[in-house]
Amino acid sequence: xxxxxxxxxxxxxxxxxxxxxxxxxxxxxxxxxxxxxxxxxxxxxxxxxxxxxxxxxxxxxxxxxxxxxxxxxxxxxxxxxxxxxxxxxxxxxxxxxxxxxxxxxxxxxxxxxxxxxxxxxxxxxxxxxxxxxxxxxxxxxxxxxxxxxxxxxxxxxxxxxxxxxxxxxxxxxxxxxxxxxxxxxxxxxxxxxxxxxxxxxxxxxxxxxxxxxxxxxxxxxxxxxxxxxxxxxxxxxxxxxxxxxxxxxxxxxxxxxxxxxxxxxxxxxxxxxxxxxxxxxxxxxxxxxxxxxxxxxxxxxxxxxxxxxxxxxxxxxxx
Amino acid sequence: xxxxxxxxxxxxxxxxxxxxxxxxxxxxxxxxxxxxxxxxxxxxxxxxxxxxxxxxxxxxxxxxxxxxxxxxxxxxxxxxxxxxxxxxxxxxxxxxxxxxxxxxxxxxxxxxxxxxxxxxxxxxxxxxxxxxxxxxxxxxxxxxxxxxxxxxxxxxxxxxxxxxxxxxxxxxxxxxxxxxxxxxxxxxxxxxxxxxxxxxxxxxxxxxxxxxxxxxxxxxxxxxxxxxxxxxxxxxxxxxxxxxxxxxxxxxxxxxxxxxxxxxxxxxxxxxxxxxxxxxxxxxxxxx
Numbered sequence: 001x002x003x004x005x006x007x008x009x010x011x012x013x014x015x016x017x018x019x020x021x022x023x024x025x026x027x028x029x030x031x032x033x034x035x036x037x038x039x040x041x042x043x044x045x046x047x048x049x050x051x052x053x054x055x056x057x058x059x060x061x062x063x064x065x066x067x068x069x070x071x072x073x074x075x076x077x078x079x080x081x082x083x084x085x086x087x088x089x090x091x092x093x094x095x096x097x098x099x100x101x102x103x104x105x106x107x108x109x110x111x112x113x114x115x116x117x118x119x120x121x122x123x124x125x126x127x128x129x130x131x132x133x134x135x136x137x138x139x140x141x142x143x144x145x146x147x148x149x150x151x152x153x154x155x156x157x158x159x160x161x162x163x164x165x166x167x168x169x170x171x172x173x174x175x176x177x178x179x180x181x182x183x184x185x186x187x188x189x190x191x192x193x194x195x196x197x198x199x200x201x202x203x204x205x206x207x208x209x210x211x212x213x214x215x216x217x218x219x220x221x222x223x224x225x226x227x228x229x230x231x232x233x234x235x236x237x238x239x240x241x242x243x244x245x246x247x248x249x250x251x252x253x254x255x256x257x258x259x260x261x262x263x264x265x266x267x268x269x270x271x272x273x274x275x276x277x278x279x280x281x282x283x284x285x286x287x288x289x290x291x292x293x294x295x296x297x298x299x300x301x302x303x304x305x306x307x308x309x310x311x312x313x314x315x316x317x318x319x
Numbered sequence: 320x321x322x323x324x325x326x327x328x329x330x331x332x333x334x335x336x337x338x339x340x341x342x343x344x345x346x347x348x349x350x351x352x353x354x355x356x357x358x359x360x361x362x363x364x365x366x367x368x369x370x371x372x373x374x375x376x377x378x379x380x381x382x383x384x385x386x387x388x389x390x391x392x393x394x395x396x397x398x399x400x401x402x403x404x405x406x407x408x409x410x411x412x413x414x415x416x417x418x419x420x421x422x423x424x425x426x427x428x429x430x431x432x433x434x435x436x437x438x439x440x441x442x443x444x445x446x447x448x449x450x451x452x453x454x455x456x457x458x459x460x461x462x463x464x465x466x467x468x469x470x471x472x473x474x475x476x477x478x479x480x481x482x483x484x485x486x487x488x489x490x491x492x493x494x495x496x497x498x499x500x501x502x503x504x505x506x507x508x509x510x511x512x513x514x515x516x517x518x519x520x521x522x523x524x525x526x527x528x529x530x531x532x533x534x535x536x537x538x539x540x541x542x543x544x545x546x547x548x549x550x551x552x553x554x555x556x557x558x559x560x561x562x563x564x565x566x567x568x569x570x571x572x573x574x575x576x577x578x579x580x581x582x583x584x585x586x587x588x589x590x591x592x593x594x595x596x597x598x599x600x601x602x603x604x605x606x607x
Contacts, residue, residue, distance in 0.1 A: 051592060051593050051596075052593075054592075055591050055592060055593065058422070060421070060590065060591040060592070061591055080328055080424040080425050081328070081424070083422070083423070083424045084328075084424040086422075088422040090415060090418060090419065090422065090592055090595070091592055091595070091596060094414045094415070095411070095414045095415035095416040095418075095419055096416060096419070097414075098343075098346045098350055099342065099346070103342055107335060107338060107339055107342070108335075108419075108423055108426075110331055110332075110334065110335035110338065110429075111328075111331060111332055111335055111423045111424050111425055111426060111429060112424065113331055114326050114327060114328040114330075114331045115328065115424065158419070162423075162424075170592055
């Protein structure tokens with residue numbers, strides 16, 4: 001829709017990112033890149049370090065070590081012109097409640113007008129934007145009277161009012177009903193397809209990450225343990241396949257740790273003609289991810305609270 | 320919104336801030352709850368003035384109400400400049416308004432301009448509303464060119480000596496509950512401020528406390544603007560002490576402007592989504 005020739009092909013580059021509180025690393029060796037127009041989901045259980053990562057990229061938090069570049073700029077040194085090219089969708093909750101929807105968008109839009117370029121018309125035309133996020137009926141409603149879903153749509157509208165080149169969303173669909181969730185997914189696709197906007201969102205919902213993202217990064221204990229499309233993750237994350245069979249009245253179990261269990265099954269059948277009750281089972285991506293989440297919960301439980309969060313300066317609290 | 324000729328980002332932020340101040344002023348006078356608050360205070364002042372009708376300043380034939388009205392006006396300026404900003408900043412931090420400003424290019428500049436504009440406008444409207452009950456005692460007051468000039472100067476000096484320091488104090492407070500302590504302190508300071516009771520009748524140590532803060536001086540300035548010259552006799556040193564008034568207010572303005580940017584920046588640096596989520600958890604579990 002808008003040619004954005006001045007933007008480099010790589011919108012986001014993170015190399016060996018480390019975040020340390022006291023003696024504990026909440027992020028270590030986090031490395032990934034995002035291309036222009038790509039939708040990336042940062043998936044992980046609570047306490048994995050998702051919010052910390054996204055806050056470092058937004059320039060709201062200083063990192064301990066590593067190289068980070070957002071639209072070619074280190075967020076720790078980003079100026080206001082850099083900020084104007086960024087969209088941040090906050091997990092807000094009750095700010096500006098006496099304002100009307102259109103008033104607040106028109107107010108925030110004013111800040112972006114001087115940052116318009118020949119290629120990027122800034123800000124977004126307010127009434128058009130209100131239509132895009134589906135708030136036309138509530139344009140003149142007081143923000144305090146919006147429903148939870150409407151409020152989130154407003155938050156998204158505020159995040160993109162400056163026509164950002166990259167948008168950060170932290171748990172954008174928390175508290176959405178399925179319908180609102182689908183509308184939101186449509187909006188994300190529209191942004192990435194039509195506007196060529198790069199999108200990084202955090203979620204702890206695998207299903208959502210699969211639906212929305214071009215690529216998923218799985219974060220656990222401050223490390224990226226798997227990355228790729230949903231199919232690639234399924235290969236990386238899943239447990240060994242289990243082959244079970246009965247032979248001579250006895251039940252056998254064998255775990256195939258490497259590769260395809262087909263070879264093992266073919267050999268098994270050719271060598272033992274009286275094999276019955278053959279079963280090949282492989283944990284689904286969902287099973288593997290749920291195992292990860294359960295492990296994180298156990299850790300949390302064992303450490304008696306938030307996962308390793310230093311009491312005074314908790315790195316991540318998720319609602 | 321059209322991308323008109325605004326090319327300078329900081330100027331765009333200042334203009335956005337003025338727009339914000341105007342919208343929030345309108346809200347203050349159209350929201351039932353806050354309108355009730357603003358009107359209640361004015362009605363209380365009016366009742367006090369009506370009640371004082373026929374009474375005179377002890378030992379003189381001067382209407383007591385005429386003596387109190389300028390003092391109330393001064394108090395409105397100082398209270399409006401202190402209480403509003405100190406609590407607003409704590410509220411805005413806890414509800415995410417400040418984080419929103421931080422995520423917007425030059426958003427903090429727009430936010431500060433908006434707040435200053437809002438408190439200046441609401442205080443100004445409050446002052447004009449006080450003129451209405453003031454008609455009761457207008458015969459004893461002086462209204463000439465000097466009155467208006469002096470009132471304008473006192474208004475500007477009063478806002479400058481209170482808003483920055485109040486923003487700085489608000490930035491120091493960790494929660495809305497703590498920021499209420501600032502209001503409490505301001506209310507306590509009204510006692511030795513010469514507004515309801517002449518400072519000369521208080522023990523010397525209270526006179527010193529009163530004279531250390533802007534409240535007394537804004538009231539004194541307002542009295543000097545609206546009362547006949549002979550009434551200066553009731554003040555400390557039998558003088559309006561205009562030089563001292565502007566010196567003390569100027570000093571508070573300088574202290575405020577030195578402290579406010581540093582403390583606001585420090586507070587803004589600590590704003591993040593996770594800090595906000597922590598506040599939300601606290602509010603959800605404790606209710607405040």
